[in-house]
Amino acid sequence: MSNAIFYHAGCPVCVGAEQMLIDAINQAKYSIESVHLGQQPGRIGEAESAGIKSVPALLLNGQVFHINFGAALADLKS
Amino acid sequence: MSNAIFYHAGCPVCVGAEQMLIDAINQAKYSIESVHLGQQPGRIGEAESAGIKSVPALLLNGQVFHINFGAALADLKS
Numbered sequence: 071m072s073n074a075i076f077y078h079a080g081c082p083v084c085v086g087a088e089q090m091l092i093d094a095i096n097q098a099k100y101s102i103e104s105v106h107l108g109q110q111p112g113r114i115g116e117a118e119s120a121g122i123k124s125v126p127a128l129l130l131n132g133q134v135f136h137i138n139f140g141a142a143l144a145d146l147k148s
Numbered sequence: 149m150s151n152a153i154f155y156h157a158g159c160p161v162c163v164g165a166e167q168m169l170i171d172a173i174n175q176a177k178y179s180i181e182s183v184h185l186g187q188q189p190g191r192i193g194e195a196e197s198a199g200i201k202s203v204p205a206l207l208l209n210g211q212v213f214h215i216n217f218g219a220a221l222a223d224l225k226s
Contacts, residue, residue: 099172
């Protein structure tokens, strides 16, 4: 089983969008975990050790993918 | 069938890493296409219209995810 961890800081618009990314991952091959670093600050060290510099980020089998989603202002207004 | 398009510019290290991302996507749910904008400049307009500002980027059902992989210098030397 491969491993996917999605680290984020809870922005609702970003979480919604990135939920789509998580849904796209093959759950037959990957165990998927989502970590809210604002709520779980004890895991910040682990994220840093993995090479994560910013959130949101996806850690796929130890490989870091920093994702710049960038919420649209229009989405923030709704 | 959902749709995933990965736009990139051919950096070998990045393509290798992002191949991992493509492999993680559930191919039973998503049709996956990889577009090298350096080799297919005719598709730059389509990428821009989708909201893509930089590559590499993943377009998932029309939602843009800009990915900052950032190749390690060590990888570029090998």
